[in-house]
Amino acid sequence: MVPALSTVPFDPLSRLHLQPWSALAGLGPVAADAIAQVLAGSAAERVLDRTLRDRRSLTREQRLALKEAVFNVGLWRRRLGFLLGREDAAPLFLLHALMHGLAGVPAVESAALAGLGDGAPPPLVSAPPPTLALRASLPDWLADHFAREFGPEADDFCAHLNVPGPITLRANVLRTSREALAERLRSEGVETRPGPWSPLALHIEGPRPNLYGLRSLQEGLFEVQDEGSQLLGLLVEARPGETVLDLCAGAGGKTLQLGADMKDSGRLLAYDPDPERLDRLLQRSSRAHLTRVQVLRSLPESLDADRVLVDAPCSELGSLRRGPDQRFRIQPEVLTRFPALQQDILQRGARLVRPGGRLVYATCTVNRAENEDVVAAFLASRPDFRLVRPGAGWLSDACLRDGFLFVAPHRHGTDAFFAAVLERTAG
Template sequence: MLAGSPAERVVDRTLRAHRSLSSPQRQALKEVIFNVGLWRRRLDFLLDHPTAPPPLILFAFLHGLAHLPAPEAASLSGVGEGSTPTLNPAPPPSLALRYSLPDWLADHLSQELGPDADAFCAHLNVPGPVTLRTNPLRNSRDDLASRLRSEGVSTRPGAWSPLALHVDGPRPNLYALPSLQEGRFEVQDEGSQLLGLLLDAQPGETVLDLCAGAGGKTLLLGAQMRDSGKLLAHDPDPERLDRLLQRSSRAGLTRVQVLRSPPTPGLDAHRVLVDAPCSELGPLRRGPDLRFHASPDVLSRFPPLQLELLHRAADLLRPGGRLVYATCTVNRAENQDVVVAFLASRPDFHPVRPGQGWLPVACVRDGFLFVAPHLHGTDAFFAAVLERSAG
């Protein structure tokens, strides 16, 4: 993994090579591999050695970050007691070293978040909660919580989405639960749920999810519409659309239509969701090596495409319709700047407050939705709600 292999692949390969390990041992090995990958820059700083061999890196993690006594850390890491390194006792001098980030990323987050950058980066190193979205076509949130409890899964309500339940305790095998197979819930971050809810899709309308992916938000929109009207989902990846159809059937949705080709102007939709491709800085806590696989050019790669998608969506929307533009990143160039550029060329559109009447003010910043792990416990998301003039 330190050579660039994805963390999940390294874990899978390692566990397959050590099938005799007990369940607790397998879990401990998985935690160590993920944490060494996550903290690689901080560990380099502790060792003052950017190319230290794996036993020394493991020792630095166990002793320097997990705070095991040096003899125990040396034994577990395979470092002989007589050759244990002296770890750097100084505090890390920069945000990048403190939270194990590439320099360019730490600099960008400092510029974007100012005094909040430290808290945001700290939360990138803590695993996010396992969050479920209730399918209201199958059950209420309270009913789902009761059903999950009968299946051995304890949950608590989310703070922001009325559909969210957070799983308490160790992550269960959700995909083996009868309640999932019956379409009673989907796994979806609470912030991601908010993006779909902002569209406020209504029964009987024509609604388009222009960048549907595998359809998590499409399913939410279908539930909002009570499986009526016309729900269209487009994505350039045909395999994702195939998965969406499978998930739709499980969720009890019969009106979802997948579009294999981009929709053409004149669709006359009531509502369009544009969950745009982006630099994906918002869910970095979901993978220990995601931050190291990105490069600085990701910050400028997407705005032209995002603006094009917004204009395309606008041409598909009827007068008086609603458009939600969303990303899962923290980058003004992809968020506010794209919206401002769009509005400058489309005077027939105007912004409205997200979630008027139900979304707490804590989730709204400068007229846009903004949620983040250090403030809301969600991944980081941005959204603008735009409406087209009726005349």
């Protein structure tokens, strides 16, 4: 069973009405310059960093207004083009369409804030956008893809991609508990609430604090990690004393979690072809007080691992809400780029699991070709593996779809993740 969807449609525009747009006064050209860079393909986050770094005298409200302007024109560009009646409208017009058409700022005030001069503000189309791609401001190919994946839920899913996700922390259970961490954070001025799905998750309440200035982070009491991502690590069910391999370890988000579950005992091996990510993993391990992580620069020929996690490289469509402009920087071929590689990595992982051991295959994407189809092809080639219920005894049925873990922002408030738990038959 999955959580019932609300009968009141989710409105991703409502947060736009709450932003301090009047603080943009005099900053229209600055915003327009940054927006032009984002529309030309530069990552919004980086453009904003550069823009703010060069203007240290701006107030907090001005910085926030600039951020919202740059991110939201980057995000809503297709819908704004529809409102203006042309997809190639100049940044100042897009900014006006954002503030007036989507955020409800009166037309004359919006035009002045955007720096459009004294002429009459351009008229905006009043009809509702006729397609999912225009409503949710997605490239056509991506809207079509989500329509195929989600059917009648596609609009709701896409609406949830258009608001930033929460900031979520994972308690490092080697050092603390979720409850003790919440108390500690409160003493540092940060309010949190527990996540509903992962027993390790705390969501930050209110505006984003400077996490990197917190003593609790420096002491390794938590990591920033989406609640859905925490579920992937939990599905491994790593235990103290075992041999566990994190086969696509990256900078170690899940490795650290596995190490805490293993109470820093046994053998925890982390492999990734990217050496820089592995270096970061080692630094993070020491902050988390993990002493037994062993980084592998190449994969062993054999290993009787109790558990192997394949947190596979993928098209990452499940985390699009984390980057407002990311959807416009990917191409349709991303949908077909990964399955062969994923299959190959999964097969390699399977060879390193002992009989009776567990293999977890996971992605952060919404694409059956990278998810269910990869697992089906794997099972057809390896009859000694079987699919088991993810998280038996602790994971809510609401996080399951057809025997797999599947969570998504419109149903769970997490980024979208998929996982299959596979067990190798004993003997």
